[in-house]
Amino acid sequence: MKNKICCFNVDNGYLEGLxxxxxxxxxxxxxxxxxxxxxxxxxxxxxxxxxxYGNFLANENEDLTVSRIxxxxxxxxFTEFRCLRSHSVxxxxxxxxxxxxxxxxxNVILLITGAVHQQPVSELLPRCxxxxxxxxxxxxxxxxxxxxxxxxxxxxxxxxxxxxxxxxEMNLDEMNAEILRNKLYKSYLESFHKFCKENGGTxxxxxxxxxxxxxxxxxxxITVNSFETDLSQDERSQLYPTCGKLNPEELRMLASAEDHExxxxxxxxxxxxxxxxxxSGDSSSxxxxxxxxxxxxxxxxxLAFLNQFHFGLFYAxxxxxxxxxRNIVWIAECIAQRQRSxxxxxxxxx
Amino acid sequence: xxxxxxTMNGHAILYxxxxxxxxxxxxxxxxxxxxxxxxxxxxxxxxxxxxSPFMWANLGIGLAISLSVVGAAWGxxxxxxSIIGGGVKAPRIKTKNLVSIIFCEAxxxxxxIMAIVISNMAEVSYSMFGAGLTVGFSNLFCGICVGIVxxxxxxxxxxxxxxxxxxxxxxxxxSAIGLFGxxxxxxxxxxVKMGD
Numbered sequence: 001m002k003n004k005i006c007c008f009n010v011d012n013g014y015l016e017g018l019x020x021x022x023x024x025x026x027x028x029x030x031x032x033x034x035x036x037x038x039x040x041x042x043x044x045x046x047x048x049x050x051x052x053y054g055n056f057l058a059n060e061n062e063d064l065t066v067s068r069i070x071x072x073x074x075x076x077x078f079t080e081f082r083c084l085r086s087h088s089v090x091x092x093x094x095x096x097x098x099x100x101x102x103x104x105x106x107n108v109i110l111l112i113t114g115a116v117h118q119q120p121v122s123e124l125l126p127r128c129x130x131x132x133x134x135x136x137x138x139x140x141x142x143x144x145x146x147x148x149x150x151x152x153x154x155x156x157x158x159x160x161x162x163x164x165x166x167x168x169e170m171n172l173d174e175m176n177a178e179i180l181r182n183k184l185y186k187s188y189l190e191s192f193h194k195f196c197k198e199n200g201g202t203x204x205x206x207x208x209x210x211x212x213x214x215x216x217x218x219x220x221x222i223t224v225n226s227f228e229t230d231l232s233q234d235e236r237s238q239l240y241p242t243c244g245k246l247n248p249e250e251l252r253m254l255a256s257a258e259d260h261e262x263x264x265x266x267x268x269x270x271x272x273x274x275x276x277x278x279x280s281g282d283s284s285s286x287x288x289x290x291x292x293x294x295x296x297x298x299x300x301x302x303l304a305f306l307n308q309f310h311f312g313l314f315y316a317x318x319x320x321x322x323x324x325x326r327n328i329v330w331i332a333e334c335i336a337q338r339q340r341s342x343x344x345x346x347x348x349x350x
Numbered sequence: 351x352x353x354x355x356x357t358m359n360g361h362a363i364l365y366x367x368x369x370x371x372x373x374x375x376x377x378x379x380x381x382x383x384x385x386x387x388x389x390x391x392x393x394x395x396x397x398x399x400x401x402s403p404f405m406w407a408n409l410g411i412g413l414a415i416s417l418s419v420v421g422a423a424w425g426x427x428x429x430x431x432s433i434i435g436g437g438v439k440a441p442r443i444k445t446k447n448l449v450s451i452i453f454c455e456a457x458x459x460x461x462x463i464m465a466i467v468i469s470n471m472a473e474v475s476y477s478m479f480g481a482g483l484t485v486g487f488s489n490l491f492c493g494i495c496v497g498i499v500x501x502x503x504x505x506x507x508x509x510x511x512x513x514x515x516x517x518x519x520x521x522x523x524x525s526a527i528g529l530f531g532x533x534x535x536x537x538x539x540x541x542v543k544m545g546d
Contacts, residue, residue: 009427010431
């Protein structure tokens with residue numbers, strides 16, 4: 001009821017205006033051209049001061065490193081997100097929580113793989129994404145297998161609902177951590193998709209296609225990445241999220257794919273995926289497959305801002321800010337390592 | 351319907367329960383009246399002729415002002431929350447967008463004018479109810495319309511200052527529909543004369 005156009009603004013009008021304000025200051029092409037012309041990281045910091053980022057690096061006295069810039073940008077995104085989350089009421093607050101779950105999953109897997117490599121927790125915690133922080137994070141590295149992880153730690157967190165298919169007695173080494181990540185993510189995506197569908201209206205029209213693309217993209221990436229490993233076909237098909245546009249027949253074909261050509265053949269069934277895969281096989285294109293997926297995601301997300309009175313704005317804003325952070329980090333890395341040939345490989349957003 | 355109870359939350363169960371109860375009561379009472387040959391008791395003509403025209407007239411006045419105020423309030427909160435949200439990052443929009451709020455307020459003023467006009471008439475008539483209904487509902491929807499467009503105008507202005515004037519034209523057209531209601535209501539009450 002509350003999501004009809006007439007009643008949307010009761011709970012969410014202020015936040016929608018706020019998010020549109022945040023979106024208006026996302027860096028444009030002109031800003032990226034200016035940033036790409038910087039010679040040093042200090043130059044970059046100077047240029048960023050004239051954008052909405054302002055003086056966020058002002059307190060950095062030591063040598064500026066790319067990872068410091070990355071951390072500070074993520075902190076700024078986290079501050080903005082926290083402002084949105086604290087002002088929101090149901091059902092927007094559930095929607096915003098769903099957005100954070102993907103970062104929580106990444107953080108959990110980061111901590112587990114760090115524990116496998118015997119890295120101390122205090123080193124790992126600063127590397128976690130601030131959007132995915134939850135209270136029991138420090139204890140994650142103690143668990144030996146996923147059932148223990150669930151019973152001891154995860155059952156009190158919001159991620160508990162995603163653990164249904166992934167409980168097993170196998171020890172958590174690096175390979176199994178990746179399998180666990182993909183299983184959790186599959187559960188999370190399907191749950192999020194169902195939530196948006198139940199919400200209905202414009203939210204469903206805007207967010208569900210983005211989530212479906214995410215599901216299909218994960219299916220493709222898992223397939224392509226598992227060519228070198230000894231992941232069996234059954235295991236592979238268990239990792240594919242089912243809420244995407246690829247129907248079960250195509251998912252089965254993907255599961256039995258042996259090389260890039262098979263994957264391309266499956267993608268050809270959908271015109272938009274065909275375009276993504278076209279030209280990604282040859283090395284002359286300036287974007288990798290991952291880059292092309294990011295490009296398509298950016299395009300879908302910018303469409304969310306053409307409609308008013310829905311929740312897709314919030315999701316799209318977070319994803320576009322993430323892309324902006326990736327772009328700036330890419331430019332900063334190229335500058336720091338003095339490899340300016342590929343500096344224009346960022347993905348412009350607006 | 352019963353199969354869906356498991357998936358519904360508390361509010362939905364309440365609403366469906368009340369709706370089902372209401373309609374089944376009406377149905378059962380209607381069937382009973384028909385079966386027992388008591389249909390004559392459901393007498394619309396008696397109701398209409400026995401109730402005093404004063405009740406209808408005052409209902410009309412009440413509806414005129416109250417529905418107009420509901421429309422104006424609805425429009426103002428829709429626009430106001432968007433102006434506040436957009437004004438955080440673009441403070442320049444705050445003053446200009448008060449024009450949208452004024453358009454919504456005008457809707458309430460139409461309602462109060464009509465209520466005063468109707469209540470000041472010497473002769474009481476049934477058409478006052480009609481006039482009140484006309485102006486009330488047209489102002490209700492006009493207020494909602496201006497509110498939604500005003501919200502869009504505020505957010506577009508925050509992004510690009512040149513868009514505000516263009517969207518204001520849409521708002522003016524939306525505001526005109528409230529005026530139509532006032533005109534028709536004046537016409538309805540101008541011919542007030544009780545029958546012989």
